[in-house]
Amino acid sequence: MKSSLEPIFFQNTMNKKTKLKDIIVCCEIRFDNGSAANWKHSDFCSFSDAIMKDTGVNISANTLKRIFGKITVDNDYQPQQATIEALAKYGRNIVLETPIQSENVYLKRYSSKAIVLIIGLFVMSLCMIYYVKKYKKITGIIRLSNIEGQLPQTTFFDLILPNTQDSLFVDFGDKSLLQSVNPTLKKIAHTYLFPGVFEVKLRTAEKTIANTKVLVESNKWIGLGFHNQQDVPNRHYEFTAFKTGKDSLFHIPNQQLFTLGLDTLKPLYVRLCNYASTGYKSDNFVFETTFKNKVKPNGVYCNSTQFQITGLESKIRFKFTNHGCSYRVLNFVSEQTLDGSKMNLSAFAIDLSNWTTIKMVNKNKHLELFVNGKSIYQGKYQQPLGEIKGVFLEFAENGFVKSCSLKSLDEKILFLF
Template sequence: MVTDKGQEQTWSYYYLERCCQRVAETYGREEWSEWTNGDYILLSRILFRKTRVQISPNTLKRIFGKIKTDARYYPQKATRDALAAYAGFGDWDQLVEAVAEEESLSEVEEPLIEEGLHQNVPEQNESPVPKRSVKRTLLWTGMSLLILLVLWAGWKISQGSTPKGTPSLICKNPLGENPHSAIFTVQTPHERADDYSLDFGDGKRTSVNPNTTVYNHYYEVPGRYQAVLIQGNEPLDSTTVYLPTQGWAATAYMMYDTSRVYPIDVPALFTGGKRTINTQELSQAGIDTNRTFFVEFTNAQQTGISGDNFELQTHLITTPDRTGIRCSQVDVRIMGESSNHMFVVTKPGCVYWSKLNFSEKGWSGRQEDLSFLGADFRRGGTLRLLVKNQQARLYINDRQVFESTYTHPLQQIYGISIRFSGVGTVSSLNLKDLNTGKMFRGSF
């Protein structure tokens, strides 16, 4: 087959465009020109889970044309293989063959073979360019060059508003013991003084100076956290920090005292009949039990249980009436690979403080009616969360109170946390995978 480097590049970009179309169809949003930064962050996570190949959100933006460059970005073979695999093909070569067959690109009308011209050999592992007639080849080449010219002109016009830097957030040491000092490197467009901030995922946030690249954060409570680089209210990039535990751990802290937490050393917690933390143990740890305080029980570990097909059942007793505690609330959080399920149950008169999250979907009692999350557990009660194929149902005292579907999968569960205002008791807890029947090792 006779070809030249320019023609090969034209065909390479043609197949890349078709690959992007198939990836967008698989992702569920075919108009990728309308994608936000959140879409690229989510797609990056999904691609890694599906293919185990890490493609950063910024690389995806280059591939799909969100970030403009002098010439259309063309990714390496491993990246193209991963995109093709996500779209349902074995690898890039299979995608090329399928596109060529579907669009009749391999039909031969008049082979382009002339004496004195040599046949170019495709690069190793590359799919051969389909044979074309002279007429059809010139037509496609001309159209492609015209498209590239238009894109280049549009890029030049937009240069006045396009940042030269590429926003990114990386944690150098994402896995650690509790406590953990995480080191983040941040890249923002230095030429612009936009409102950047860094949300560490544990309720703390800091503003970002475009001229500062390294940020440290001190994590004090075990669990899995999603740190996010934000511009205004729009997420630009994210990374995960994970502090696993050996079995169940207890941590206490006081309201309005954000500078300290108090690890509580309790032997045989939830394994030897110990189901709660008493006020004497809290006082010995440094908690002023005459003030408003919280006790959090955490079991953070890789479970092998799907966060999109599981059942959680637990029996709880919230704090009795005491100084500094009015709402007697309990928060339950299921930590997934890339997001969480979470709900806050309070006394009926305190549903203002209630919250509910299923992956990317969230509701707050401050803006919405969450009166169904009002329940008095001071004498005990049961909570049940049933998730099947990304459809979640929440039960309180054996009555279904809420149901919703969500889009972004949690994938594997990485832990559970239960937080009480004041002293609380966990009488029992069972978590199992609905597909495999696997039980959580921290069940009791």
């Protein structure tokens, strides 16, 4: 009896832990906030809110930190089945067929010597599996084959999938749910509801096998209103952007956002953007914009505005916050990441309630950034942006825009609002 139970038990244990690991990875990918190893408590609170909104199940931030290894737990710790099913639904709409149970019930049946021997064999098996998976090269192809429509745009891909026991997924790059694919699938399609440059990945739960890029064009300035980044693929308010009023400003009133379905009492974002093929492939340009944030009537809060220049191969994004909130600044300069939680980015904390002019000059990958004529950042990067495809200016809450432009160094207009 003993010898027949042992393989079954440890095979089940390994399968359950592998499934939970896959679920965790899928949740991390969908939440799209970088590696969970770098998440702070506030990130786990936001993650908890996202799960609650998507599944109706409330998982506390501390429980999530235990599951993701941020809080030390016993070796036999396992989350409740309802918690695992909620994570599975959020990550990729999979419900485990077999509840994950504590190992203690089974381990008590074996003597201590047998347990040591079996655990040793189990660890050796895991090491062998890890080694094979790590060094076994899995190849595949995902290739853009056709597009239909423009905003919304349905995009078609050809697939050549590997013969592997690993689960395969397509990540369409727009924060929508991962699409599970089986090895016999030859084609797949996806509809994009907002403009941008999206990296589409063919992947397992642990690594990317192949990728391609998709441009969804607007060919005009449009506005987007949404509650958080994870909502954008499914629920956002989109409108043609233009200047109004005697001061010729862009602004979308909260009342209009509320009328169209956005709860303006909750945190929201408003984005002004334009994506189109420019044919311009040089890392030599000037970006300039004048804006201000809409001020909340009272309370202590962190507000922000960020802009992004998007190339086919990479991007430049700078974020500005009100004073005291530079901890929240997260900037991307092509292959580089500037994180306000790990370095002093207090120069990016400014008075957002007043009109502010931002100017960024890029000369052959050497950047200089000015705020109201004062230089606050200088740096350089290595990876070219590729062909310039778009630009956006985004407000936490709401804001006003006087102007926004991207020009080559010889004054050729790439984007102008």
